[in-house]
Structures are given as structure tokens and as C-alpha cells.
Amino acid sequence: MRSTLQTMQARLNASDHLKHLGRLFSETVLIEVDGDEFYLTFEKGAMVSLDAGPSRKTPSRxxxxxxxxxxxxxxxxxxxxxxxxxxxxxxxxxxxxxxxxLLLVKNMRFFKEFMALGRVKAGADQ
Amino acid sequence: MIEPIVGRYVTIEVQGVTQRIYFEEAGQGRPILCLHTAGADTRQWRHLMNDSEVTKANRLIAFDMPWHSKSLPPEGFQTQEYLLTTETYIETVLGMVTALGLDRPVLAGCSMGGRIALQLAALHPDKFNGFIAIEASDFQPAWYDIDWFDRPDAHGGEMGAALVSANISPFAPEAERWNTLWMFMQSGPGVFRGDLSFYTRDDSLIARLGQIDTAKTPVHLIVGAYDLTCTPEDAKRTADAIPGATLSVMAEVGHFPMSEHPDGFRPFFIEALGKMPEPAA
Known part of the structure; x- marks a missing residue:
């Protein structure tokens, strides 16, 4: 999971289009997978850190x-x-x-397109 | 290439309010009146209107609901809250049938257009020859807050597009996915919210479904497997409540079939047309 999230981070940070979409988004988001916590911190649309939990000290929006x-x-x-x-x-x-x-909804296109960065290219999984 | 679609305007009265409505059409023969989804406009139907196999025997007519796309909002809109109601929607559709001189057209509507098609099947079947209800269900309460889409601190169109993208199939061609979303991005302030008010708050159709007499006017429902808003289960529940209604499920299509995936929708629409009676000679 961590490696996929790192791949997504690299793809996001290489995408001017996505960083533009997220230019007002400077927040931390929690992705919890089977109870494992991953804190993703974004700064003006770029993903600047990926921290594994558990953490009770890391606020996420x-x-x-x-x-x-x-x-x-x-x-x-x-x-x-x-x-x-x-x-x-x-x-x-x-x-x-x-x-x-509401914060998610205001940034929904950015976050959904970020989440889709883990997607394999069409045809690769056929 | 010049397309065969021709657009004009007509002015009608709806509940005492003057509405100048844009409509476009293509083809000849049996009239098919086509209704767009919430937050969008007639452009959703353009692929079928440009399909000569469809239009060689069918006259497809679509109009922008008041407040949508090229149908301007009514005079004084700047101080009004747009909230679509079943009564206003019905009167608008019937007003267009009269104004355009349509003799018992087939009514084809998608999403909220499908909902109102079923309302008209129950309440005004004599005005129509049959009903094609696409992504249509008896009632869908909102899992979201419709006020999200009309806020001074955010772009309602962009948020609406991002929301409805959940309903588009991954099989949809990329260009048509984004053409579909663009209509939502262009929607005027509060218009998508006003449509959703009708779609997510009025459950009056549930009690009327049993009134629909499919022996007089056939009802065919079509639903896409990727539609999260009106799921195949929702459409089946609705079809089961209408004696004699038929249902087709599209495996690779979502909530905006004619717009998001024209090639995927085409055979299902042609199948539906085949279930509609020819107009009386």
C-alpha cells in the first residue's frame, strides 16, 4: 500500500494540471486501509509527506x-x-x-483525480 | 461538416410565468420528445440527433429546461430561488408538446427527465404514445447536501461535475466523459441544486406507479450498471411497480448514457424505440 501511495505522490507532483487543481488545497488527509493509517499531507496541491500511523496527534481534515x-x-x-x-x-x-x-466536496475533483493516480493504465489489467 | 440539428426558440407560459425556451430537433417521422438530466441540457442528446439511422424515421426534439443552457431564466430571476417542482416540470413538458404541435410524441427522459416521464405516464398518458425512462426510479433521497452546490465561496458547477463523475462508466470514451461533465460545469448558480430539490425531495411518484396503464402507453426503462444514483436495483424496483413495464440493463454504461457513452447506449435506445407504437395513421 505504501508503495502505491508513493507512486501516486510522484505522479501528482509531476502533474502541473493536478497541482493547479489543488492549488488551494493544503491539508492532511487520512487513508485507512484495513486499519492501517496513512497520513497524506498536501501543500498547494503537491503531496509533501506520507506518514504511517497510528497517530492520535496528526489532525486530518x-x-x-x-x-x-x-x-x-x-x-x-x-x-x-x-x-x-x-x-x-x-x-x-x-x-x-x-x-x-464540505472541504472534500470543494476539492472533490482534485482528490478524486489524485486517488485515481493509483490506477493501472487501460489494457494493463485486461 | 454541418450537422442536421436545427435549433429555435419558443415562448410559453408556465404557471403564469413567461419562459423563452430553446429547443432543437433532427429527423422526421414519429416525434420523440427528449428530456435532459438535472444540471445539464439538450447537448446530451446530440449523438442520437446526429444518428441518421435513428432520425430517418424518428423526429427527435430536445429542449433546454428554463434556467438551463440557452433557455434564459425568467424575468426577475436575480431575486428568485430556483426550485423545480413536479407541477412546474409537468406543465413545462405539456406546454412544449402544445407549443410545438406534437401529436402524442414518445417521451424519452433521463434521470430527472425519466422521473417526470413516469409522472406523465401516470397523470397524462393521453398526451403521449409511449415512455422511455432512462436512469429513472421512483425516488432517490440525497446522500449529499444539495446546498453544497449553491455556495458563494465555491464553484457549484465544478463541485456538481465532480460529484456526478461518480456516475460515469469507466467504459465511457474520455472525450465524452468530459463533454458530459462540462455541461454541469457550465450550469448556472443554484440550477443543479434546484433540479436536485425536485429529484431528491419529491416522492409523489411512488404512489402513482400502479396507475400507469402500459396496455395503452408502453413504458420501457433503461439503466446503466455504473449508475450509483439510480442503480439497476432502483430501476428494477420501479419497473416491478408498473404492471407491464419492461427494463433493460446496460453493463458498461452509467447515469448519462446518451451523452457519456453514445455507442454503448445506441442499441438500447433503438431497442426501446422498437417497443414504442407507431403513431396512428
């Missing part, structure tokens, strides 16, 4: 809590219905999003 199998399916190039979007994971009971929902 919102959290996506899911499981590794669901993320593996989410990151297929053409995921099955429900696994194709973070809100799909919530809808099918494989994910939970909590925290400052």
Missing part, C-alpha cells in the same frame, strides 16, 4: 477508510460497478468517508 481488496479493485483501469469511484466504495459498503465533507 477528512478520511477515506476502506480495505486493500477494495482499493485493488478501485485501481483497475476499468473497475467493476461500485469500485469505479470513491463514493461507489461507500455506496457498496466497502468504504467510509468522514470528517470535513
Amino acid at each position: 477528512f478520511a477515506l477508510r476502506t480495505d486493500a481488496d477494495a482499493l485493488q479493485k478501485f485501481w483497475q483501469s476499468r473497475p467493476a460497478p461500485g469500485f469505479h469511484d470513491i463514493f461507489g466504495l461507500v455506496k457498496i459498503g466497502r468504504g467510509r468517508i468522514d470528517g470535513d465533507m
Whole structure:
């Protein structure tokens, strides 16, 4: 999981388009996978740190809590219905999003496109 | 290449309010009145309107709902809150049928357009020849706060597009995914919210579904497997409540079939047209 998140960090930081989308986003987000915590800190759309938890001292503005199998399916190039979007994971009971929902909504395109950076290219998983 | 789609304007009264409405059409023969989804406009139908196989025997007509795209909001809008209601929506559709002189068209609507198509199937079946309800269900309460999409400190269109992107299939061509989202990005302030008010708060259709007489006016539902808003389960529940209604499920399509994945939707729309009666000679 950590290596995938690092790959996503590298892809984000190499993308001027995504950093532009996130230029007002300087927050820490918690990704929890099977109970393992990963704190992702963004600064003006760039991801500046990835810290493993558990931590009760790291404030995060919102959290996506899911499981590794669901993320593996989410990151297929053409995921099955429900696994194709973070809100799909919530809808099918494989994910939970909590925290400052309005902040997430205001930055939804940025965060969803960031999460999709773990996705394999079309055809690679066929 | 000049496309065959032709657009014009018509002015009608809806609940005492003058509305100048943009409509466009292509084709000839059986009239098919097409309704767009919440937060979008007639451009969702452009692929089918440019499909000569579809338009050689069908006259496809689509219009922008008041407040949407090229249909300006009514005079005085600057001090009004836009909230669509079932009554206003029904009167708008019936007003367009009359104003355009359509003789019992087939009504094809998607999402909130599908919802109102089913309302019209229950309440005004005599005005139509059949109903194609796409991504349509009896009722969908919101899991989100519709006020998110009308805030002075954020871009409602961008947020709305990011939200509805959850409903687009990964099989949708990238260009059409973004063309679909662009319509939401362009939506006027508070318009998507006002549409969602109708879509997520009015459950009056549930009690009316049993009134629909499919022996007189057929009802065919179409739903995409990637639609998180109106899931295949939602559509099936709705179809099951309408005696004689039929349902097709599209495996590789989401909530905006005609717009997000035209090639994937095309055979299902043609199948639906085949279930609609030809107009009386």
C-alpha cells in the first residue's frame, strides 16, 4: 500500500494540471486501509509527506477508510460497478468517508483525480 | 461538416410565468420528445440527433429546461430561488408538446427527465404514445447536501461535475466523459441544486406507479450498471411497480448514457424505440 501511495505522490507532483487543481488545497488527509493509517499531507496541491500511523496527534481534515481488496479493485483501469469511484466504495459498503465533507466536496475533483493516480493504465489489467 | 440539428426558440407560459425556451430537433417521422438530466441540457442528446439511422424515421426534439443552457431564466430571476417542482416540470413538458404541435410524441427522459416521464405516464398518458425512462426510479433521497452546490465561496458547477463523475462508466470514451461533465460545469448558480430539490425531495411518484396503464402507453426503462444514483436495483424496483413495464440493463454504461457513452447506449435506445407504437395513421 505504501508503495502505491508513493507512486501516486510522484505522479501528482509531476502533474502541473493536478497541482493547479489543488492549488488551494493544503491539508492532511487520512487513508485507512484495513486499519492501517496513512497520513497524506498536501501543500498547494503537491503531496509533501506520507506518514504511517497510528497517530492520535496528526489532525486530518477528512478520511477515506476502506480495505486493500477494495482499493485493488478501485485501481483497475476499468473497475467493476461500485469500485469505479470513491463514493461507489461507500455506496457498496466497502468504504467510509468522514470528517470535513464540505472541504472534500470543494476539492472533490482534485482528490478524486489524485486517488485515481493509483490506477493501472487501460489494457494493463485486461 | 454541418450537422442536421436545427435549433429555435419558443415562448410559453408556465404557471403564469413567461419562459423563452430553446429547443432543437433532427429527423422526421414519429416525434420523440427528449428530456435532459438535472444540471445539464439538450447537448446530451446530440449523438442520437446526429444518428441518421435513428432520425430517418424518428423526429427527435430536445429542449433546454428554463434556467438551463440557452433557455434564459425568467424575468426577475436575480431575486428568485430556483426550485423545480413536479407541477412546474409537468406543465413545462405539456406546454412544449402544445407549443410545438406534437401529436402524442414518445417521451424519452433521463434521470430527472425519466422521473417526470413516469409522472406523465401516470397523470397524462393521453398526451403521449409511449415512455422511455432512462436512469429513472421512483425516488432517490440525497446522500449529499444539495446546498453544497449553491455556495458563494465555491464553484457549484465544478463541485456538481465532480460529484456526478461518480456516475460515469469507466467504459465511457474520455472525450465524452468530459463533454458530459462540462455541461454541469457550465450550469448556472443554484440550477443543479434546484433540479436536485425536485429529484431528491419529491416522492409523489411512488404512489402513482400502479396507475400507469402500459396496455395503452408502453413504458420501457433503461439503466446503466455504473449508475450509483439510480442503480439497476432502483430501476428494477420501479419497473416491478408498473404492471407491464419492461427494463433493460446496460453493463458498461452509467447515469448519462446518451451523452457519456453514445455507442454503448445506441442499441438500447433503438431497442426501446422498437417497443414504442407507431403513431396512428
